[in-house]
Amino acid sequence: AVAMPAIAQSAPEIRWRLASSFPKSLDTIYGGAEVMSKMVSELTDGKFQIQVFAAGEIVPGLQVLDAVQNNTVEMCHTVSYYFVGKDPTFAIAASVPFGLNARQQNAWLFQNGGNELFNEFYKKYNVYGLPCGNTGAQMGGWFTREIKNVADMNGLKMRIGGIAGQVMAKLGVVPQQIAGGDIYPALEKGTIDGAEWVGPYDDEKLGFYKVAKYYYYPGWWEGGPTIHAFANLGKFEELPKNYKAALVAGATYANTIMQARYDVQNPPAIKRLVANGTQLRPYPMEVMEACLKATNVLWGEISAKNADFKKAIDTMQAFRNEENLWWQVAEYTFDSFQIRTRPRG
Amino acid sequence: AVAMPAIAQSAPEIRWRLASSFPKSLDTIYGGAEVMSKMVSELTDGKFQIQVFAAGEIVPGLQVLDAVQNNTVEMCHTVSYYFVGKDPTFAIAASVPFGLNARQQNAWLFQNGGNELFNEFYKKYNVYGLPCGNTGAQMGGWFTREIKNVADMNGLKMRIGGIAGQVMAKLGVVPQQIAGGDIYPALEKGTIDGAEWVGPYDDEKLGFYKVAKYYYYPGWWEGGPTIHAFANLGKFEELPKNYKAALVAGATYANTIMQARYDVQNPPAIKRLVANGTQLRPYPMEVMEACLKATNVLWGEISAKNADFKKAIDTMQAFRNEENLWWQVAEYTFDSFQIRTRPRG
Numbered sequence: 001a002v003a004m005p006a007i008a009q010s011a012p013e014i015r016w017r018l019a020s021s022f023p024k025s026l027d028t029i030y031g032g033a034e035v036m037s038k039m040v041s042e043l044t045d046g047k048f049q050i051q052v053f054a055a056g057e058i059v060p061g062l063q064v065l066d067a068v069q070n071n072t073v074e075m076c077h078t079v080s081y082y083f084v085g086k087d088p089t090f091a092i093a094a095s096v097p098f099g100l101n102a103r104q105q106n107a108w109l110f111q112n113g114g115n116e117l118f119n120e121f122y123k124k125y126n127v128y129g130l131p132c133g134n135t136g137a138q139m140g141g142w143f144t145r146e147i148k149n150v151a152d153m154n155g156l157k158m159r160i161g162g163i164a165g166q167v168m169a170k171l172g173v174v175p176q177q178i179a180g181g182d183i184y185p186a187l188e189k190g191t192i193d194g195a196e197w198v199g200p201y202d203d204e205k206l207g208f209y210k211v212a213k214y215y216y217y218p219g220w221w222e223g224g225p226t227i228h229a230f231a232n233l234g235k236f237e238e239l240p241k242n243y244k245a246a247l248v249a250g251a252t253y254a255n256t257i258m259q260a261r262y263d264v265q266n267p268p269a270i271k272r273l274v275a276n277g278t279q280l281r282p283y284p285m286e287v288m289e290a291c292l293k294a295t296n297v298l299w300g301e302i303s304a305k306n307a308d309f310k311k312a313i314d315t316m317q318a319f320r321n322e323e324n325l326w327w328q329v330a331e332y333t334f335d336s337f338q339i340r341t342r343p344r345g
Numbered sequence: 346a347v348a349m350p351a352i353a354q355s356a357p358e359i360r361w362r363l364a365s366s367f368p369k370s371l372d373t374i375y376g377g378a379e380v381m382s383k384m385v386s387e388l389t390d391g392k393f394q395i396q397v398f399a400a401g402e403i404v405p406g407l408q409v410l411d412a413v414q415n416n417t418v419e420m421c422h423t424v425s426y427y428f429v430g431k432d433p434t435f436a437i438a439a440s441v442p443f444g445l446n447a448r449q450q451n452a453w454l455f456q457n458g459g460n461e462l463f464n465e466f467y468k469k470y471n472v473y474g475l476p477c478g479n480t481g482a483q484m485g486g487w488f489t490r491e492i493k494n495v496a497d498m499n500g501l502k503m504r505i506g507g508i509a510g511q512v513m514a515k516l517g518v519v520p521q522q523i524a525g526g527d528i529y530p531a532l533e534k535g536t537i538d539g540a541e542w543v544g545p546y547d548d549e550k551l552g553f554y555k556v557a558k559y560y561y562y563p564g565w566w567e568g569g570p571t572i573h574a575f576a577n578l579g580k581f582e583e584l585p586k587n588y589k590a591a592l593v594a595g596a597t598y599a600n601t602i603m604q605a606r607y608d609v610q611n612p613p614a615i616k617r618l619v620a621n622g623t624q625l626r627p628y629p630m631e632v633m634e635a636c637l638k639a640t641n642v643l644w645g646e647i648s649a650k651n652a653d654f655k656k657a658i659d660t661m662q663a664f665r666n667e668e669n670l671w672w673q674v675a676e677y678t679f680d681s682f683q684i685r686t687r688p689r690g
Contacts, residue, residue: 010390011356042590043388045355101680103448103481106601107608136448137675199675218679245387249594252601256451263452267671280674288682292689321687326612328684329625330482330544334563335446335680337633339673342666344637 010240016050016074018229021061021082023180024054026202028265032133032227032258033077039250040243048243050075065230069126074235077132080118080228084162086125088302091163092312093118093129095225097295099316102134102224102259104323109226110252112319121308128236130251133227133258136266138219139203140283141196142212144187147283150290159183159195163298164221170294171287180206187211196221200269201262209278216281220291227258355585361395363574364413366406366423368525369399371547373610377478377572377603378422384595385588393588395420410575414471419580422477425463425573429507431470433647436508437657438463438474440570442640444661447479447569447604449668454571455597457664466653473581475596478572478603481611483564484548485628486541487557489532492628495635504528504540508643509566515639516632525551532556541566545614546607554623561626565633572603 018037022030037050053073055061064076065083081091092099093114100108108114109131122129141160147153154172158165165175176192186192188211195212196219197203209215229251236244274280283291299317303310363382367375375397382395398418400406409421410428426436437444438459445453453459454476467474486505492498499517503510510520521537531537533556540557541564542548554560574596581589619625628636644662648655 039590039594043587043594045585045587098683098686101676101683103604103608107605110602111605111609137679139675200671218675218682220679220682223679223683240390242388242390245384246594249384249388249591249598252598253594256597256601257455259448260452260456263448263668263671264456267667270671270674282678289686292686320683322612323608324680324684324687326545326615327680328687329615330484330563331446332680332684333627334482334565334568335669335672335677337563337565337637338443338446338568338665339669339677341443341634341637342669342673 010242011044011047012240014048014239014243016048016235017058018050018052018075018077019055019058019064019067019073020052021055021064021076021078023056023061025205026198028201028258028261029133029135029198029227030054031261032254033229035257036077036132036229036247036250036254039253040246043246043249044243048246052077065125065127068230068232071232071235075229075231077227077229079225080129081162081225087308088163088306089121089308089312092309092316093121093226093228095222096313096316097164097167097221098292099223100320100323102136104320104327105134105224105226106131106255107323108316108319113315117312117315121312122230123233126233127230128233130229130231130248131226132229132251132254134255135198135222135225135227135262136259137199137224138222139196139199140216140219141194142187142203142208143194143214143216144190144212145193146214146281147216147287149284150286153287153290156194157192159186159192160221164196167221167291167294167298170297171290184208184211199262199266200273201265204269204273209273209276213277213279214281215273215278216283218283220283220288226255229254355587356389356392357585359393359584359588361393361419361580362403363395363397363420363422364400364403364409364418365397366400366409366421366427368401368406370550371543373546373603373606374478374480374543374572375399376606377599378574380602381422381477381574381592381595381599384598385591388591388594389588393591397422410470410472413575413577416577416580420574420576422572422574424570425474426507426570432653433508433651434466434653434657437654437661438466438571438573440567441658441661442509442512442566443637444568445665445668447481449665449672450479450569450571451476451600452668453661453664458660462657462660466657467575468578471578472575473578475574475576475593476571477574477596477599479600480543480567480570480572480607481604482544482569483567484541484544485561485564486539487532487548487553488539488559488561489535489557490538491559491626492561492632494629495631498632498635501539502537504531504537505566509541512566512636512639512643515642516635529553529556544607544611545618546610549614549618554618554621558622558624559626560618560623561628563628565628565636571600574599
């Protein structure tokens with residue numbers, strides 16, 4: 001994209017359209033774009049308006065990045081890993097198996113070069129990315145039968161997409177790409193044995209607990225996925241400085257609010273699910289270990305042929321290992337004690 | 346405070362002064378106010394300027410709230426628990442023993458009524474509070490000798506203030522109030538046996554590792570302390586709406602950036618400390634358990650005579666117990682696995 005000269009006036013009237021990858025019914029994740037839009041409007045005294053459209057209203061949910069790239073809309077709100085078909089590097093900005101938790105993701109993106117690294121990459125697609133939400137660690141999916149060991153994974157038909165699906169395939173899982181609304185009937189008919197979605201609050205709405213008894217944790221492929229807002233690069237560059245700041249501040253505000261909303265909504269949701277008969281199960285350690293091993297093999301395979309991916313995954317892994325060295329000391333032992341003594345707290 | 350009529354103009358030139366409770370040398374925590382100030386300036390095209398003054402430049406670090414209350418300065422950046430002498434309720438907005446971790450603190454304050462609850466309380470002091478930073482879980486302090494059981498706490502002279510000091514006192518600890526710069530000589534001379542400060546990055550600067558060998562974790566009295574920016578209530582109310590939004594967005598941005606900076610700076614700092622001979626030690630379980638028990642006794646004592654405290658502590662504890670019910674499922678098991686497999690990641 002050719003950088004346009006910045007609009008000279010500091011308070012022009014600007015109207016943008018934002019295409020979300022999410023339906024309005026997923027109020028927490030869809031709401032992230034609305035929180036950003038509202039804050040940007042307030043910050044600019046109503047002069048910079050971003051109208052939010054749900055998935056399908058302008059373009060289908062998975063085509064929103066193309067729509068921003070070609071300037072059909074100025075902005076989208078999506079998860080970068082939806083675009084691994086273009087380049088697997090997209091996944092790393094959001095979440096990859098055995099990656100960062102939500103706070104580590106913020107630390108990397110905001111203060112350790114992550115945003116700069118990915119915006120250099122995103123230039124190829126004519127977009128500028130801003131972290132704009134997080135779900136926290138997700139759940140590991142719903143299954144109609146128990147998984148007790150690695151052998152139980154072999155032949156399992158599971159609704160899981162992207163890179164996590166490629167990891168699962170190395171254990172013999174048959175990954176399926178199925179849209180949100182089609183998962184319930186597939187589980188009900190037995191066309192699939194399992195499906196991952198998000199976490200208690202979102203999963204409850206789709207009713208999976210009625211057709212799959214076992215709810216596994218953790219979602220090791222989404223330890224703290226960042227949801228991004230992407231702006232068309234030329235459109236972003238021509239904004240006056242104060243409007244650029246409004247986008248950064250508005251998106252970062254939404255990044256905090258979305259995480260807070262999930263953290264407030266998930267506890268009552270998981271209680272309701274368990275009250276409705278859901279059985280919580282941890283992934284067996286041998287399954288987790290096998291998935292970690294398969295993940296590292298996959299990183300080697302992709303890195304051998306994709307320099308952008310190699311740079312980003314190596315950077316993320318080095319940062320992750322530093323983070324967890326410290327995390328295990330104060331943060332983790334505090335959480336451990338709080339969890340252990342909760343009934344007496 | 347009497348609410349002033351809002352300034353009608355949407356982009357007036359406004360200059361405020363902010364008194365920090367921190368010295369410039371603590372760049373991470375002091376820097377939170379600068380991050381907010383810079384963002385507010387960018388958002389308002391340089392029209393709303395907040396000049397940041399270090400502790401002691403206008404008023405001493407612990408008198409900044411008074412200075413905002415009586416409008417000597419329009420704003421301060423501090424930790425609410427410094428003001429437990431006025432009312433112990435102040436502590437709960439920041440951090441209390443066995444309270445919330447950093448992300449839970451954000452969830453409570455931003456999306457479960459916490460900010461509204463405390464701003465109702467803060468009205469008595471003529472200030473409006475905005476979360477503006479977090480350190481994450483802190484460390485549990487430096488000691489010249491090992492603590493192996495509850496009996497070892499009896500008679501221990503420890504630099505620890507506020508409510509955590511009151512909890513420690515129930516175990517026989519003699520809590521000492523000592524300013525940051527005076528801790529090192531007190532440890533060196535043996536006037537005190539232990540001292541708590543923040544975490545690796547900040548503690549390293551004060552050189553405690555040279556005079557105390559044992560570094561304990563976790564800092565169970567600061568699982569995720571929120572640093573606040575306080576504005577004079579009348580001054581805040583008379584701001585135009587877009588400037589109020591700029592303060593909220595700027596403070597929330599700083600809330601994210603300070604946490605990210607600590608998360609980036611603490612891992613290399615703890616590695617350097619250990620390389621310099623520091624011995625890391627977990628607080629013995631029986632000490633943690635005794636402190637939890639003492640904490641709950643203290644909450645009962647204060648609640649019996651302070652309705653504001655009772656309301657806030659009961660609300661926090663109910664939220665904490667809900668949060669940790671869910672936290673133990675996906676978030677904690679993801680962190681556990683990541684920590685356990687770190688050397689192979």
